[in-house]
Amino acid sequence: MLSSVPHTDTIIVADLEAGIGTLTRLPEQAVEHTLVIVEPTPRSIDVGLRAVQVATDRGQGSVTVVANKVANDEDDARVRSTFADHTVVAVPADRVVVRADREGASPLDFGAESPAVIAIGELAQLLTQ
Numbered sequence: 001m002l003s004s005v006p007h008t009d010t011i012i013v014a015d016l017e018a019g020i021g022t023l024t025r026l027p028e029q030a031v032e033h034t035l036v037i038v039e040p041t042p043r044s045i046d047v048g049l050r051a052v053q054v055a056t057d058r059g060q061g062s063v064t065v066v067a068n069k070v071a072n073d074e075d076d077a078r079v080r081s082t083f084a085d086h087t088v089v090a091v092p093a094d095r096v097v098v099r100a101d102r103e104g105a106s107p108l109d110f111g112a113e114s115p116a117v118i119a120i121g122e123l124a125q126l127l128t129q
Contacts, residue, residue, distance in 0.1 A: 031060050031061050032061040032062070033061045033062050033063075033064065033127060034051075034055040034060045034061055034062070034063045034064070035063075035064050035065075035066055035127075036048050036051045036052050036055065036063060036064070036065050036066070037065075037066045037068050038065060038066070038067060038068065038079060038083075039067075039068050039069050040067060040069070040070055040071070040074075040075035040076075040078050040079050045078070045079065045082050048065060048082075048083070049082065049083075052065065052083065052086065062087075063086050063087075064086065064087045064088075064089060064123075064126070064127070065079065065083040065086050065087070065088045065089070066088075066089050066090075066091060066123065067079035067080070067088055067089070067090045067091065068091050069091070069092075069093045070090045070091065070092050070093060071092070071093045076090050087126070089119065089122065089123045089126065090119065091116050091119040091120060091123070092115045092116055092119060093116075094107070094111075094114050094115050094116035094117075096110045096111035096114035096116060096117065097114070097116045097117075107120075
């Protein structure tokens with residue numbers, strides 16, 4: 001699918017299936033930036049490590065790790081220390097996101113100033129610089 005998109009100044013964000021399968025099937029150097037989303041759990045971090053390695057080996061642009069559902073400083077430190085060679089953006093655990101998900105709505109509809117929404121906005125700015 002991504003190979004059929006013309007190479008322009010268009011920004012495309014694709015939410016791919018969890019794991020590394022999709023990364024291994026993309027043509028090498030097919031993207032400019034890869035986001036690897038991890039939760040601060042051992043299993044998620046392990047899959048994230050493999051995803052970062054595949055993205056790096058295949059030249060899938062710069063890699064940013066997004067630590068999702070970060071509950072405390074320990075969670076944040078765990079992800080940052082594991083991915084010390086990469087930019088890490090922490091998105092805190094946030095009741096606004098949970099509520100929006102249950103309602104089938106955007107978190108912006110329930111709290112544009114919530115910590116998670118602010119962190120995601122900062123991530124968007126980082127990616128468009």
